[in-house]
Amino acid sequence: MQKISKNSIFVFIFFVAILLLFPTFVHAEDTDKKTYTMTPSESKQINFTYKLNDAGEVVDFVCTNPGEINGEITIPNEIEGKKVTEIGDSAFENATGLTSVTISNTVKTISREAFKNCTGLKKIDLGSGVETIRSDAFENCTSLTEITIPKSVKEGSYWS
Numbered sequence: 001m002q003k004i005s006k007n008s009i010f011v012f013i014f015f016v017a018i019l020l021l022f023p024t025f026v027h028a029e030d031t032d033k034k035t036y037t038m039t040p041s042e043s044k045q046i047n048f049t050y051k052l053n054d055a056g057e058v059v060d061f062v063c064t065n066p067g068e069i070n071g072e073i074t075i076p077n078e079i080e081g082k083k084v085t086e087i088g089d090s091a092f093e094n095a096t097g098l099t100s101v102t103i104s105n106t107v108k109t110i111s112r113e114a115f116k117n118c119t120g121l122k123k124i125d126l127g128s129g130v131e132t133i134r135s136d137a138f139e140n141c142t143s144l145t146e147i148t149i150p151k152s153v154k155e156g157s158y159w160s
Contacts, residue, residue: 034049034052035048046063052082057082061086066095067096071097083106089114090116096120103124109134115141116136116137120143123144124144
């Protein structure tokens with residue numbers, strides 16, 4: 001009969017513990033995300049995911065089906081009584097049917113590449129609460145002809 005060392009047993013137990021705990025970590029991250037749905041007049045149902053920060057504000061607001069957008073969208077002030085304060089990274093990337101977006105006054109941050117490759121986007125109405133526009137937020141918005149940057153913007157890199 002072969003003798004098993006204490007070190008081998010320890011390593012085996014360690015890996016089994018990691019494998020048992022790993023699904024818990026993945027599941028915990030997934031449960032942080034919430035969903036929201038809107039149906040603009042010119043589009044099909046548009047779906048979003050978001051998270052709540054420690055202050056209970058909506059952050060990382062991201063469209064999960066940008067290809068379904070056709071026409072105008074308004075980012076809401078609130079979702080279930082929670083202020084929307086951040087549009088997430090690549091939130092509307094490749095939403096080529098998006099023509100106009102109105103961003104509510106509660107939004108403080110437009111994240112990296114939020115509207116990248118929205119080639120049909122012509123007009124953006126930034127809310128008065130926007131303070132930060134992250135890098136390349138409007139990269140390759142080749143049809144964009146109207147945008148007003150409010151005085152509230154403190155830092156920004158709008159497109160490359």
